[in-house]
Amino acid sequence: MTDRELAAAGEVLLFDPAFLNPRYDGTLWVCASPEDVYAQGINAVCFLPGRGPEDLKRCRPFLNQFDCLFVAVAEEKARKALAGELRSAALGKPVWVPPGQSFRGCASLAELKSRHGTEALESLPMDAVELPAYGLIDLSDVDVEEGGRRAVAVSGISTLDGAIGGFGEGELSVWTGRRGEGKSTLLSQLLLEAIDQGERVFAYSGELPKKLFKRWTLVQAAGSANLTALTDPVTGRTDYAVDAMKRRRIDEWWRGRYFLYDLEIASAHDEGSVLSMMDYANLRYGCKVFLVDNAMTMRFRQGSDSDYYRAQSAFVGRLSEFAKRHSCHVHLVAHPRKSEGKALAADDVGGSGDIVNRADNAFAIERLPEAAAEQSGYTARLSILKNRQFGARKTVGLTFLEDCRRFSGLDGVLGQKHYGWENGECVQQIVELPPDGNDPWETSHEST
Numbered sequence: 488m489t490d491r492e493l494a495a496a497g498e499v500l501l502f503d504p505a506f507l508n509p510r511y512d513g514t515l516w517v518c519a520s521p522e523d524v525y526a527q528g529i530n531a532v533c534f535l536p537g538r539g540p541e542d543l544k545r546c547r548p549f550l551n552q553f554d555c556l557f558v559a560v561a562e563e564k565a566r567k568a569l570a571g572e573l574r575s576a577a578l579g580k581p582v583w584v585p586p587g588q589s590f591r592g593c594a595s596l597a598e599l600k601s602r603h604g605t606e607a608l609e610s611l612p613m614d615a616v617e618l619p620a621y622g623l624i625d626l627s628d629v630d631v632e633e634g635g636r637r638a639v640a641v642s643g644i645s646t647l648d649g650a651i652g653g654f655g656e657g658e659l660s661v662w663t664g665r666r667g668e669g670k671s672t673l674l675s676q677l678l679l680e681a682i683d684q685g686e687r688v689f690a691y692s693g694e695l696p697k698k699l700f701k702r703w704t705l706v707q708a709a710g711s712a713n714l715t716a717l718t719d720p721v722t723g724r725t726d727y728a729v730d731a732m733k734r735r736r737i738d739e740w741w742r743g744r745y746f747l748y749d750l751e752i753a754s755a756h757d758e759g760s761v762l763s764m765m766d767y768a769n770l771r772y773g774c775k776v777f778l779v780d781n782a783m784t785m786r787f788r789q790g791s792d793s794d795y796y797r798a799q800s801a802f803v804g805r806l807s808e809f810a811k812r813h814s815c816h817v818h819l820v821a822h823p824r825k826s827e828g829k830a831l832a833a834d835d836v837g838g839s840g841d842i843v844n845r846a847d848n849a850f851a852i853e854r855l856p857e858a859a860a861e862q863s864g865y866t867a868r869l870s871i872l873k874n875r876q877f878g879a880r881k882t883v884g885l886t887f888l889e890d891c892r893r894f895s896g897l898d899g900v901l902g903q904k905h906y907g908w909e910n911g912e913c914v915q916q917i918v919e920l921p922p923d924g925n926d927p928w929e930t931s932h933e934s935t
């Protein structure tokens with residue numbers, strides 16, 4: 488052992504260099520106190536005051552002389568704690584721990600030696616068990632459910648679902664597209680689909696005030712057959728509204744299932760705030776489908792512009808970890824780098840290029856120019872840019888219904904779909920008839 492190695496170790500550990508000889512025995516005894524170091528004698532150390540297992544990284548060359556670490560601590564709680572810390576410090580050394588009974592009721596190595604002799608000390612390693620290495624697992628111990636990957640929800644667009652197998656547990660989907668091409672609209676529809684499939688959802692919608700968000704979502708949930716056309720007498724422009732009775736039924740349907748992140752709180756766009764609210768929504772309400780719309784409205788931890796893309800990429804990494812940790816599906820909207828020119832590709836997403844690397848799926852959505860729409864028979868196009876699970880690459884034609892803001896596959900099913908609120912999945916309402924005696928289901932058209 489060199490003087491340099493000993494000097495580095497001497498900043499973390501207390502030991503007697505004269506009693507260190509890894510060639511004699513490759514086991515380094517990590518003791519609780521200088522008395523125990525002295526009692527053991529050969530190859531024994533303890534931590535200097537204020538030092539701990541994390542500091543051992545500073546003296547790796549010293550540690551590398553030994554084959555394994557032996558937790559020579561009599562007191563049970565302290566022994567378990569030290570063993571855990573040594574293991575998680577990822578020092579690349581096996582950690583051996585003796586069972587409590589090996590200490591024969593003694594509070595220290597020194598006491599064990601004085602009461603039961605040197606042999607009692609020497610036999611300690613014989614009963615020890617090796618802790619599994621931190622970060623390295625035996626594949627046979629990995630528990631997987633029968634049936635493989637599980638989709639948290641499907642889109643309802645049969646061609647898309649057939650290609651990607653639905654939106655999987657623990658996965659992150661990135662959605663891109665130029666401004667106003669329909670990303671938010673399609674994603675809000677996907678959340679409704681998830682609710683209809685029995686899931687609870689969370690939405691961070693960085694650009695839409697809550698009333699507008701709700702109005703648009705209501706129209707989608709209602710569907711064409713339940714909308715009232717309101718034409719502005721001045722401009723002639725027609726907008727669509729859901730009457731108060733139906734609004735109430737829809738509210739009952741998604742109550743407790745649809746959680747919207749409130750943009751009015753002070754830290755609204757801070758990534759930490761959004762992520763912790765997502766945690767909360769999962770743990771408290773069981774939300775499984777998350778929408779983060781969009782990356783550009785988020786305020787990342789690093790402030791400077793030069794760090795922006797790195798911070799955005801790190802945020803995408805955190806979203807991916809979140810999805811895995813909670814077995815959820817996260818949808819993230821990320822704008823493309825360039826806004827003009829040819830069809831969008833995976834490399835165009837975000838600014839750093841590696842957003843798509845971190846995602847499990849990437850999709851681009853675009854509106855078709857009128858002529859192309861007429862020729863193809865559909866008005867929008869959804870392209871699968873990446874699909875980790877099946878490697879699917881596909882372009883799916885969609886039609887857009889302007890009144891109810893719904894996208895539908897070419898089969899038209901989603902445009903006509905009746906969500907749960909129409910199928911009795913809501914609380915029965917008791918309604919007082921208005922004095923004029925008219926049917927309240929037909930007459931009430933106030934806007935939200």
Ligand SMILES: Nc1ncnc2c1ncn2[C@@H]1O[C@H](COP(=O)(O)OP(=O)(O)OP(=O)(O)O)[C@@H](O)[C@H]1O
Binds near residue numbers: 671673694853
């Ligand atoms: N294919 C389409 N045809 C006609 N109108 C559409 C289509 N897609 C979306 N719209 C309408 O365009 C407007 C903008 O859509 P949306 O907010 O979903 O776009 P976006 O891609 O999320 O935009 P941004 O990037 O600005 O957030 C909405 O009023 C929506 O109803």
